[in-house]
Amino acid sequence: MLVFIGLGLHGEGMSLQGMQAAKGADALYAELYTSLVPELDLKELERKIGKPIQVVDRKTVEEQPDEILKAAKTNKVAFLVPGDPMVATTHVDLRLRAAKTGIETKVVHAASIASAAAGLAGLQNYKFGRTATVPFPDNPSQTPYEVLVENRGQEIHTLLLLDIRAEEGRAMTANEAIEIMLELEKKLQKNVFTQNTLAVVVARAGSDDALVKADKVEMLQKLNFGSQPHVLIVPGKLHFMEIEALRVFAGAPEDVVK
């Protein structure tokens, strides 16, 4: 059996149900390349679970999951993943491979950045359109900009996730993402992401020092949001309660959100 257990957004973001499943597993694996988990202390987690955790890299999960699958064929294997399992395609792929070889699979859910970031900013979930990821410039894509254009056209909010390359020890900052989006604006000129656009940076969502800041892009660019993970939200039309929330919880200047 292969149980996917979400680590959520914090070192202790795993659910009580997840901890039970982890304790009941014969072997534990973890991948930490699809997202960063703030305040995650693997040694501490191993102590809590009472078993060692083997961290596997992207190549192992995506190309050579044989060891994991072989173990899951005869034993109860737990696979720990950042956030909520199955959000990353690579986990769906692994789950499919398991199912196809007759291995029973199970998913134990945990917090995901999508609802967490929206909630911390006080923005209403049902007013978010498609989410997109801003890739590093060496792997450029217009998609995040195009998704923003689509959503702005419907006056709804856009969550932009930021690229991460755990194997290279790189995770994009909100400042880098802003630069990339401004470049796309220069190129595609739809006037949806300019220096004057209201945006919200959510840093370390789920951690004890989570930070939420709303302001014009030109102001956000000048700030340092501390360690990653960061995400960027570009709001659409704001409800009065959302405006209030951005002022109270994200320090949005009075004149910027109205």
Next chain:
Amino acid sequence: MLVFIGLGLHGEGMSLQGMQAAKGADALYAELYTSLVPELDLKELERKIGKPIQVVDRKTVEEQPDEILKAAKTNKVAFLVPGDPMVATTHVDLRLRAAKTGIETKVVHAASIASAAAGLAGLQNYKFGRTATVPFPDNPSQTPYEVLVENRGQEIHTLLLLDIRAEEGRAMTANEAIEIMLELEKKLQKNVFTQNTLAVVVARAGSDDALVKADKVEMLQKLNFGSQPHVLIVPGKLHFMEIEALRVFAGAPEDVVK
């Protein structure tokens, strides 16, 4: 201090971090009207936390939260909520009221139906458009249908949450939601939700007997998905891995997803 702690999607869906915060609270309140939490045993939860939990109704939270706020002014108060906190507007409102009276607030995240339902069906999160709620017929709304039209126009997936009236002991079934959507189709005729439309029912996401079933609406209509909560997903254009996932994890007939 007022700490909002997500209960997630399961009786043991609260995070380890949430349990710590709950144990450290002087008083605990819970609301269970914004969503159903499968396998939630309050007595068992009280035992785990080691403190009593006072369940409050919608009226108390939305109109008379004075008791909660008064307690939070001088003590550490935990407010337990289904799913991920702040997804329901009512929680943002309460958090704003607290902040305005100088009460420090904190959010401990947990699993939300949005990422869980998509993940269980093997559908890619970034391909979901706006989410909408299907209200009971005595409070009709065209919004879920209109949101579906928007999303289908972009060939992206739509998550439909189903109305709940905890105070009346009512929670909508997928079958009822299908009937309501078919009525809206009859009325608005955009050909986005017919007997032949592929849809996915996710029942009891997060619970040990979660059920995921994909088929044409006319077939889903005939099935019994067991106890609520249920949600409905209307997929847009499917990636090959999504097609495979719907077949393997949602029992979609070969000829229906291709």
